[in-house]
Amino acid sequence: MQTVQPRSLPLRLPRVRPGGVLPILVILAVLLVLVGIRQPDFLAPPSLMSFLGRSAPIILLAAGQYFVIVSGEFDLSVGSLVTAQVVVAARLIDSDPARTWPVVLLLLAFGALVGLVNGLITTRLRVPSFITTLGMFLILVGAVYLWSDGAPKGGLSEEFRRFGRRAFEDVPLLGRVPYALLVLVVLAVAAVLLMRSDFGRTLVAVGDNPRTAELSGVRVWRTRTFAFILSGLAAAVAAILLGGYSGVSFQAGAGLEFGAITAVVLGGVALGGGRGAVVGAMLGALTLELLFALMNFYGVSGALRSTVQGGIILLAVAVSATRSSSR
Amino acid sequence: MAALAAVTLLSLAACSTDEPAAGPSGSASAAGSGTGEQSKFFVQADYDAELALLDAAPTGPADKPWEQALNPTMVDTAKFKKSGPHKICFSNAALNNPWRQVGFKTMQAEVEAQKSRIKEFVHVDAEGKDQKQIADINDLLGKGCDALIVSPNTTATLTPAVEAACQAGLPVVVFDRGVNTKCPVTFINPIGGYGFGHVGAEFVSQKMKPGGKVLALRILPGVDVLETRWSAAKVAFDKAKVDVVGVEFTDGDPAKTKKIVDDYIQRYGTIDGVWMDAGAVAVAAVEAFQDAGKPVPPMNGEDQLDFLKIWKDKKLTAIAPTYPTYQWRTPIIAALRILDGQQVSSPWKLPQPTVTQDNLDQYLDAGMPPLHYAMCGCTDLPGYPQRWK
Numbered sequence: 001m002q003t004v005q006p007r008s009l010p011l012r013l014p015r016v017r018p019g020g021v022l023p024i025l026v027i028l029a030v031l032l033v034l035v036g037i038r039q040p041d042f043l044a045p046p047s048l049m050s051f052l053g054r055s056a057p058i059i060l061l062a063a064g065q066y067f068v069i070v071s072g073e074f075d076l077s078v079g080s081l082v083t084a085q086v087v088v089a090a091r092l093i094d095s096d097p098a099r100t101w102p103v104v105l106l107l108l109a110f111g112a113l114v115g116l117v118n119g120l121i122t123t124r125l126r127v128p129s130f131i132t133t134l135g136m137f138l139i140l141v142g143a144v145y146l147w148s149d150g151a152p153k154g155g156l157s158e159e160f161r162r163f164g165r166r167a168f169e170d171v172p173l174l175g176r177v178p179y180a181l182l183v184l185v186v187l188a189v190a191a192v193l194l195m196r197s198d199f200g201r202t203l204v205a206v207g208d209n210p211r212t213a214e215l216s217g218v219r220v221w222r223t224r225t226f227a228f229i230l231s232g233l234a235a236a237v238a239a240i241l242l243g244g245y246s247g248v249s250f251q252a253g254a255g256l257e258f259g260a261i262t263a264v265v266l267g268g269v270a271l272g273g274g275r276g277a278v279v280g281a282m283l284g285a286l287t288l289e290l291l292f293a294l295m296n297f298y299g300v301s302g303a304l305r306s307t308v309q310g311g312i313i314l315l316a317v318a319v320s321a322t323r324s325s326s327r
Numbered sequence: 328m329a330a331l332a333a334v335t336l337l338s339l340a341a342c343s344t345d346e347p348a349a350g351p352s353g354s355a356s357a358a359g360s361g362t363g364e365q366s367k368f369f370v371q372a373d374y375d376a377e378l379a380l381l382d383a384a385p386t387g388p389a390d391k392p393w394e395q396a397l398n399p400t401m402v403d404t405a406k407f408k409k410s411g412p413h414k415i416c417f418s419n420a421a422l423n424n425p426w427r428q429v430g431f432k433t434m435q436a437e438v439e440a441q442k443s444r445i446k447e448f449v450h451v452d453a454e455g456k457d458q459k460q461i462a463d464i465n466d467l468l469g470k471g472c473d474a475l476i477v478s479p480n481t482t483a484t485l486t487p488a489v490e491a492a493c494q495a496g497l498p499v500v501v502f503d504r505g506v507n508t509k510c511p512v513t514f515i516n517p518i519g520g521y522g523f524g525h526v527g528a529e530f531v532s533q534k535m536k537p538g539g540k541v542l543a544l545r546i547l548p549g550v551d552v553l554e555t556r557w558s559a560a561k562v563a564f565d566k567a568k569v570d571v572v573g574v575e576f577t578d579g580d581p582a583k584t585k586k587i588v589d590d591y592i593q594r595y596g597t598i599d600g601v602w603m604d605a606g607a608v609a610v611a612a613v614e615a616f617q618d619a620g621k622p623v624p625p626m627n628g629e630d631q632l633d634f635l636k637i638w639k640d641k642k643l644t645a646i647a648p649t650y651p652t653y654q655w656r657t658p659i660i661a662a663l664r665i666l667d668g669q670q671v672s673s674p675w676k677l678p679q680p681t682v683t684q685d686n687l688d689q690y691l692d693a694g695m696p697p698l699h700y701a702m703c704g705c706t707d708l709p710g711y712p713q714r715w716k
Contacts, residue, residue: 039594047593050619054586095697145423152425155697165618242582246611251580296590 021280024267028287031294039297046175053167053178054245055289057082057238059282060184061256062263063191064234066281067227069264072207072273073122073129075228077136078235078260081114082253084140085239087152090248094154103160107236114140115232119225129228137257144250152248164244180241187237191278203227207273255306262309263288265316288312361571362543362561368554374562377521385678392678393653393704394660397518399672404512407498408668409473412446415662416472418463420480420504421455425607425631425698430655432715436708437656444663457484464488468495474662477511478503498665502658504552512665513673515657517650520555524604526648526681527627528560531600532567534625534644539599540572542591544612546579546605552650556604569600581611588615601626606647609634613643630682630690633697639687647682653704 035042042048061078068075085107092106093099118136122129167178194200205213206223214220235253242252267284269276292305380397387395415438422431431450438448449470453460460480465488467475475492477499479485486506492499493510502515531541541564545557557574564571573591577584591598592615601612606629613634616623625644628634630651638645654677664671680702682690690701696716705711 041596042593046620050589054589152698153696165614246580246582246585247614249579249581251578252582254578254580293590296587297594 020268021277021283024280024283024287027266028283028290031287031290035290035294035297038294042293042297045173049167049174049176049178049181051289051293052184052286053180055286056178056180056184057164057241057245058256058259058263058289059285060187060234060238060241061260062267062281062285063188063278064231064238065257065260065264066191066267066269066276066278067203067230068129068224069261069269069271069281070207070273070276070278071203071224071227072210073224073227074133074261075115075118075231076130076133076257077114077118077140078231078238079253079256079258080137080140080144081111081232081235082239082242082256083250084144084253085110085236086243086248086252087144087148087250089160089239089243090152090156091148091154093157093160095157097157097159100157100159104240107240108233111232111234111236111239112229113232114235115229116225118232119221119228122228123221123224152250154248156243156248160240161244161247164241164246180245183237183241187234188279188282191282195278199223199226204274207275209274258306258309258313259288260285262313262316265313265320268320270320271317361574362564363574365561366554366558368551369558373519373555374521374559377519377559378525380518380676381522381526381679391704392651392680393656395678396672397676397678399675401670402512402673403670404498404665405668407474407512407665409666411444411666413444413473413663413666414447414449414471415445415474415476415659416449416467416470417451417476417658418460418467418478419450419452420460420478422452423455426650426652426700429698429700429703429715430652433652433703433705433708434655434659436705436710436714437659439709441659441663445659453480455480457481460485461488464492468492468497472497474498474500474666476500476502476658476662477506479506480504482506498662500658500661500665502654513661513671513675515654515661515675515677517654517677518679520552521559522679523648523650524556524559525563527602527646528563529567530627530646531602531625532564532569535569535600538570539624540570540595540597541600541602542588542598543571543574544584544587544601544603544608545574545576546607547576553604560602560604564602572598577608579605579607581608584608584611585615585618588612589619592616592619592621597621597624599624603627605629606631606634610637613637613641617641630701631697632692632695632699632701635682635687635691635701636693636697639691645684649680649682649700649702651677651679651702651704652700653677653702656704656708 064078065075089103089107092103114136118133121127121132163179163183167176169176171177202218202223206218206220210220239253263285264281265271266287267276267280269281295304383397385395385397386399419431421427438445449467449472451463451467453463457480464477475497477489479489479501482505486508489499489501489506490508490510499511500513500515501511505514505516535541543560546553572595575587577587601624603609603612609628610633612626613623623641623643627646627648630647630649634647657675657677661671661675682701695712699715703715705715
């Protein structure tokens, strides 16, 4: 009798929105299955917790990079900023536990300041952010090198290192929950809330079409500068966690900017701005780390990592370009 | 950044990037125990010579290894005899890593200890650049130096500059990395990379449980000093039929090291021995085991204090072959002897002591900074310990 069946909602295929997080979730799930087949132990709580803890810095950097990229800019300075922060922290703390908290505050302020300078040069002096942050990258590398005579001095206190190294022990079900993971969860929630606020919408609007945003009363330069500050702050937190995880090193932040950009692109965020979710960027970072772990489990040489990373950037940008042109 | 990292790393082990000299290399066959092909830098004759030197008895004062020589061949220096006090000039490859920092401070202290005989000490830092060092040496030749000390940045590229210095008539002393010419009065260095790699690998294979799994951590490939360390370790592991489950490059980065070790612990459940070609990331490797809640297996590090401290505190089964920083004292001593017309050994092979469980306390000075090198032979020098902090 009934000839036409009413189309019910669940039957409709979920449309893949450009910039959505569905693709990255699928990739992540596939990788998890592959890891589960090859190395089931890895998915057991203790090793999973330790994996998430050590991935926290790159995930935070990806979130920081997301703010900048979604607003239509780039931040290439984060890797060298992390290195600078770790080296500065070691020298200032000089193994004295009492200096831990003041130095943590100083690092956050330093990160915000570098972001502010990046932002102001980009927006007020109209230097393309690619060049601004590349310049900042070189300035920081050189300054750290000069200041430390090429070899890090001093040492990090155990109090400083615990953020990146220690964990809540004997948590029911999970076992060991690294402090770094908690820091990550708190900041990830904050980032999501921020993107849902007016500021978040403005940020995306600025990246999508700065002219329109300007005409509708948004102060584009202020929004973008704030995005750079957020990226600097993310680098500061990442530096605190990374320094804690592994101690002082001149290599602490090497290559992290490319890791963060790869993660953001992998997470479906459009280079050039205006599309993508912060959750996608963070999942992108997690996926990238999981991919590297998987490569290790399959015995693929670590030397291939940067090649894989480069391939992902090219592929992800190409896919996103095709999608956006057919929109 | 990559370039900077590379420069830092290259000099980290005080080594050069020259291609290996042509020679009977790669003659040792791979035993198929996971160590792979032998390095193309491997030279059997050099390997045999270095291993023989490990057991050689040094000549010279027992409490001053920086004045000792292994199998010395004395050369006459009467033609350089000159009345003092002298002006000594030093062209330094770089100061860009803790090993060179400690070494240079030790050299400065030696100069101060000899100040009655040295009226001026000129130091030029080439900042890890061959071209700058060539220009530096050339400049120093016009500065009226009585003797020239050179620590070359790379072997082949600096050879002509050193030859030019020899032709200028002043005594030239080369140390650390060598040059491809016999014209300097002497070349000072410790036993070398084969000795270093062998000591660590032999210890790890003897102390670990039989049939266990070894992880080898290397800084980066293609650098001669580091290649010789690994190739000697490979020979030792192949001989002991040890299962080397991985040979990984860390770039000297503690975070990377920790991840690699953590990955291997996850992959194999346990790792029974760790060998490394330089001690810079030894502590990171130890921490990876601690943080994973696993016992730290037998391993080798180097004589940096952070490692010696964690070794003692955590009662590790460990050994620390060294590339001693006290070799920075010797060129000053050699230059003064040459200017006195005294005979010196050429080449001047310094002993290369190993820190073991038995002598650990002797080298562990809790008051010194974590990146200090214990084998500095500097405790009797002016300004100790403040100068090295």
